[in-house]
Amino acid sequence: MDLQLVILIIATVLLMGFFAAASPMFFTADNLLNIANQNASTFIVAAAAGMLLMAGYVDMSVGSVMALAGVCAAFVSIDYGTVAGIICAVLVGTLVGTLNGILIGQIGMSPIVVTLGVLAAARGLAQLLSPGSLYGLPEDLIGMGSGSFLGVPILVWIAGVICAIFWFVSARMPAGKHTLAVGANPRAAFLTGIPVKKFVMVLYIVVGVSVGIAAIMQVARLGSAPSGTLGLGFEVVVLTAVLLGGVPFTGGRGSVIGVLIGVWLIAVLGNGLTLLNVPTEISGIVTGVVLVLAAASSLSGFQRRRRRPRRVQLSARTAAVRVSK
Amino acid sequence: MTTTAIAIALVATACSPAGSGGSASSSCEEEYTIGFSHPASEASAVKVVKEAAVAHAKELGCVTVLLDNTSGMNLETQRSTLESWVTQKVDAIVVLPVDPAALENLREKAQGQGTKWLTYVAGNPEEDGTVGFDNQSAGEDMAAYLEQWIAEKHPEGDISAAVTTATPLPSIQPRVLPAIDLLEKAGIDVVSQQDCAAQDCGLQLAEDALRAHPDLRVFIGLNDDAALGALRAFQNAKIDLDETFIAGFDGAEEALVSLQDKTGYTASSAIPSVELGASVVDNALAAITGDGDAGKQTPMFLVTPADSDEIAELLKAYTTFGG
Numbered sequence: 001m002d003l004q005l006v007i008l009i010i011a012t013v014l015l016m017g018f019f020a021a022a023s024p025m026f027f028t029a030d031n032l033l034n035i036a037n038q039n040a041s042t043f044i045v046a047a048a049a050g051m052l053l054m055a056g057y058v059d060m061s062v063g064s065v066m067a068l069a070g071v072c073a074a075f076v077s078i079d080y081g082t083v084a085g086i087i088c089a090v091l092v093g094t095l096v097g098t099l100n101g102i103l104i105g106q107i108g109m110s111p112i113v114v115t116l117g118v119l120a121a122a123r124g125l126a127q128l129l130s131p132g133s134l135y136g137l138p139e140d141l142i143g144m145g146s147g148s149f150l151g152v153p154i155l156v157w158i159a160g161v162i163c164a165i166f167w168f169v170s171a172r173m174p175a176g177k178h179t180l181a182v183g184a185n186p187r188a189a190f191l192t193g194i195p196v197k198k199f200v201m202v203l204y205i206v207v208g209v210s211v212g213i214a215a216i217m218q219v220a221r222l223g224s225a226p227s228g229t230l231g232l233g234f235e236v237v238v239l240t241a242v243l244l245g246g247v248p249f250t251g252g253r254g255s256v257i258g259v260l261i262g263v264w265l266i267a268v269l270g271n272g273l274t275l276l277n278v279p280t281e282i283s284g285i286v287t288g289v290v291l292v293l294a295a296a297s298s299l300s301g302f303q304r305r306r307r308r309p310r311r312v313q314l315s316a317r318t319a320a321v322r323v324s325k
Numbered sequence: 326m327t328t329t330a331i332a333i334a335l336v337a338t339a340c341s342p343a344g345s346g347g348s349a350s351s352s353c354e355e356e357y358t359i360g361f362s363h364p365a366s367e368a369s370a371v372k373v374v375k376e377a378a379v380a381h382a383k384e385l386g387c388v389t390v391l392l393d394n395t396s397g398m399n400l401e402t403q404r405s406t407l408e409s410w411v412t413q414k415v416d417a418i419v420v421l422p423v424d425p426a427a428l429e430n431l432r433e434k435a436q437g438q439g440t441k442w443l444t445y446v447a448g449n450p451e452e453d454g455t456v457g458f459d460n461q462s463a464g465e466d467m468a469a470y471l472e473q474w475i476a477e478k479h480p481e482g483d484i485s486a487a488v489t490t491a492t493p494l495p496s497i498q499p500r501v502l503p504a505i506d507l508l509e510k511a512g513i514d515v516v517s518q519q520d521c522a523a524q525d526c527g528l529q530l531a532e533d534a535l536r537a538h539p540d541l542r543v544f545i546g547l548n549d550d551a552a553l554g555a556l557r558a559f560q561n562a563k564i565d566l567d568e569t570f571i572a573g574f575d576g577a578e579e580a581l582v583s584l585q586d587k588t589g590y591t592a593s594s595a596i597p598s599v600e601l602g603a604s605v606v607d608n609a610l611a612a613i614t615g616d617g618d619a620g621k622q623t624p625m626f627l628v629t630p631a632d633s634d635e636i637a638e639l640l641k642a643y644t645t646f647g648g
Contacts, residue, residue, distance in 0.1 A: 025537040034536055038529050131372050132643065133524070133550075135579045146561040222524050223557050224579060226550065229523040274533040280492045280520045 004246045005258050011294045012265045019272035026275055033153060037221075039267040040159035041066075041214035042237060043260060047166035048210035050242045050259030052203045054170075056183040056251025057104065059207050060115040062238055064122035065096045066231030069215035071126045074134040074225035082141040089216035090209055096122060097208015101201030119235065126227040135224035145220030155217050162213065163260060170256045179203070183251025241266055244294055265294060359609045360391040360410040362420040363445065364398045370575060370598065376646035377602020388606055391415065398423050404431065411435045417609035419456055421445035441612035443619065445605070446496065454612040454619025456605050461499040463574060463594040463625035467545065468503035470592055470627055474570050475511050479542070482512035486543035487534045489521035489551045497547065500574050500594070504545050513543065522547050527554025535562050546573035549580035549593050556589050576628065578643045584628060585636045592629045598642040 020027035036043075045062055052059055069092040077085025100118060103109045147154045170176035181189040182196055190196045219225045245262030247254030269290055273283045361378055363371050375392050382388035393406035400423040410418055411434055418440060422428045425444075432442045432451065443454040475482070486508050488501050508515050517534040521527055527546055534541050535558060544559070546552030552573030559569055566589035573580060576595025583590035601623045611617035628635050 023537065028536075031533075031536050034532055038532065133553075133577070133579050135582070146557075218525070221557075222528060222554065223560075224524065224553070226524055229525070229550065232523070270529075271533055274517065274519060274530060275537050277517050277519070279518070280490070283519075 002246065002255070002258070005255065005261070007296075008244070008246060008258060008261050008265070008294060011290075012261055012268065015265065015272070015290065016268055019268065019275070023272065023275045026272060031271070031275075033151075033156060035264075035267050035271045036156045036159070037153040038271075039263060040153070040155035041217045041221075042234075042241065042267070043159045043263050044162050044210050044217075045207070045214045045234070046238045046241045046245070046259050046263045047163050047256050048207040049238050050245060050247050050254060050256055051166065051170055051176075051179050052207050053242050053247045053249070054183050054251055054254045055179045055200060055203055056186065057111045057200055057203065058115065058239070058249070059100060059204065060112060060235050060239070061096065061100065061118035061122060062207065062211050063231040063234035063236075064119045064126065065093060065208065065211045066215040066218065066234055067126040067225075067227055068096070068122040068129075069093045069212045070219045070225045070230045071130045071134060071227045073212075073216050074137060074219055075129065077138055077141050078134070078136060082138050082144070085138075085141060085219075086216050089219075090212040093208040093210070093212020093215065094205060095208070097205040097211070098201070100208065101204030105197050105200030105202075105204060123227075126230075130225065130227045133224050133226040133228075137219070137223060137225075141216075141220050142223045145217070145223065155221065158213070158217065162210070163256070167256045167260075180252055180254075183253070185252075237266065240291070244291065266291075354387075356387050356389070357417070357610065357613055358389045358391060358413075358415040359606060360393070360407070360415045360418045360420075361445075361605050362393045362395060362403055362406055362410075362418065364395045364400075364403045364421060364423045366392075366394050366396045370577065370596075373598040373642055373646045374602045374605070377599045377642065378605040379602075380646070381603040381606045385606065385610075388610065390606065395423075400424055400427055404428065407431055407435075411438070411440060414438060415440055416613050417441035417443060417453075419443045419445055419605050419609055425449060441609065441619075443609055443612055448496075454608050455622075456601070456608045458596050458601065458623045458625050460497055460574075460625075461503075463627075464500040464503040466625075466627045467500070467572060467574070467592065467594050468507045470629070471504055471543070471545070471570060471572075472507055472511075474591070475507075475513070478568065478570075479513075484540050484542040485514045485516045485534075485538045486545070487517035487530060487541060487555070488515055488545045489527065489530065489547045490518060491522055491547050492520055501545055501547055508543070514538075516541065521551045521554075524550050524554035524557075527551035528558050529554070531555035531558030532561075535559070535564075542568060543570045544572075545570075548575045549573035549577035552590070552593075553577070553579055553583070556583065560589065574625070576639050578640065581628070581636050581640050584630050585633065585640070587630045590630075592627055594625045594627050595635075595639050596623060596625050597639060598646070602646075 025031055049059055069089040072092045073085040073089035076088040096118060100115060103114045104111045144154050149157055178194050178199060181194060182199060186196050241262040242259050245259035247259060269287055273286060365371050379390045382390045391410060395403040395406060403423055407418060411431060418435060435442050441453040443456055444452050446457040448455060488505055490501055491497050505515055516538045517530055519530055521530055531544055544552060544555040546555060552571050556571050559566060559571060570591045572592040574594045576593050580590055580593045584593060604621055604623050608619050608621055612619040
């Protein structure tokens with residue numbers, strides 16, 4: 001197992017151990033399910049965004065796209081029912097993901113600039129559509145946000161299934177290796193037959209779809225769609241979790257499991273501090289310190305990255321010698 | 326939630342409506358131009374106030390209100406807009422500054438050329454006037470209502486409570502401080518006191534607090550959004566809402582509808598948007614002409630499910646101005 005992942009797991013376990021000792025409520029099935037439920041949408045988007053970053057690309061628009069998809073879904077679900085609302089959310093996410101994918105993957109525009117642009121535009125559009133909060137959603141949609149099946153919240157089931165798919169695709173399917181290959185060296189990936197441009201576009205669409213799903217989940221949980229605050233700052237949470245989970249900003253490494261643990265660590269930290277009612281100022285300091293300590297796990301990755309170019313140089317030299325012979 | 330989110334939601338709050346209409350010269354003999362800068366244009370309550378200000382100016386017939394599009398508490402955008410207004414030599418500027426210190430030299434320049442400078446909610450000793458509402462009295466009203474509720478429902482103090490705050494914005498804290506003091510005096514533990522001014526964090530905080538403290542029955546949000554999130558958590562936990570006190574500030578549309586429909590919300594300290602919008606214009610005119618009160622505040626008032634007429638009146642602002 002990747003050393004970085006091991007360190008992250010140890011950090012998470014230690015943190016959980018601390019909170020369990022500090023609050024008898026923390027380490028109960030009810031509270032752990034509560035944490036999973038509260039962060040179900042983050043798990044889904046982080047898994048998708050993690051794969052995107054493994055390919056060396058970033059999506060900073062997820063928060064506002066969540067607002068846009070959520071507002072559209074709320075509008076549609078009020079008039080046409082829950083299923084139509086869900087389809088609408090996924091459709092909006094897909095459309096925005098496709099737009100990002102075309103501009104970045106096909107045309108080659110800067111991922112950060114494009115997605116920051118979409119971040120601003122999507123929030124504006126969401127607020128144009130609904131200046132206030134949309135409420136009065138169908139009962140079955142709200143039921144999806146608050147209900148449970150076999151004692152496990154429905155949102156956790158949804159997140160579990162989708163994250164399992166992401167894990168399977170990234171770890172067991174060629175697409176996972178292609179993602180890492182594109183992130184490590186897009187030109188080499190292209191030369192090995194991977195259609196890099198299309199592949200990147202598909203990754204953006206996948207992120208868009210996941211945001212659409214997350215949006216309807218969040219709207220169902222809240223029972224309303226506040227266009228001004230829905231998903232606000234979500235992109236930072238997702239990016240933090242992805243980076244914490246061991247995916248470098250340059251791509252080429254990482255795993256969905258690592259990303260999911262990154263989400264869990266942040267979620268546990270938030271929950272534990274709330275249970276202990278730690279004052280906001282102290283909470284900020286503690287959060288920062290824990291994240292920095294957890295991020296120290298990337299040190300092993302740094303060391304490996306330093307060695308890698310030498311190996312590449314050696315193999316290049318070897319190849320050159322072979323050719324000259 | 327992030328600080329940005331808190332700031333945005335609070336400012337939304339800050340821009341909600343309130344009070345008793347204008348005072349100053351409603352009979353102006355000259356044409357005046359007033360700039361109104363609020364750095365959270367994205368907030369629905371802000372939109373209502375802005376629209377109300379524009380509508381009131383139209384009514385007067387001699388005032389043009391300029392609005393800026395600053396959103397997300399962006400200081401750079403706000404400053405650029407204000408600079409252009411100063412260059413334009415507008416008659417008055419009403420501003421909720423993202424950072425008052427960063428606008429000081431601009432204020433001096435504006436006042437030096439005769440432009441009146443009024444602050445919105447935030448105070449400034451050098452200002453020519455102010456527009457806003459009284460968070461302190463709103464907080465005291467809320468605490469008084471809570472006191473009644475405790476005396477009636479839980480005189481033994483056998484429950485716990487949660488309150489949301491906004492530590493980055495101390496001027497808004499008086500909303501909740503009287504309630505916190507009261508709870509302490511009543512022997513009720515405040516088991517959660519965290520920054521939050523949006524539905525998602527309100528929901529999350531209430532869920533966490535309910536799990537750790539199943540006797541949680543009081544949740545006071547810094548604004549209605551936070552309290553509405555908490556209401557969802559109480560509903561999900563299947564707690565009898567007749568036995569809870571879930572309240573916030575601003576008179577957000579969704580909160581008012583919950584009060585009207587009696588679906589669990591206990592009270593909101595509402596700010597009448599139309600009056601607040603009108604006071605943006607009236608207070609500025611008072612500063613310009615020297616006639617009237619340039620510091621007139623718009624009073625917040627507590628509405629409960631029993632106040633159906635007041636709720637209907639407050640909701641009318643959202644219908645009229647599309648908040």
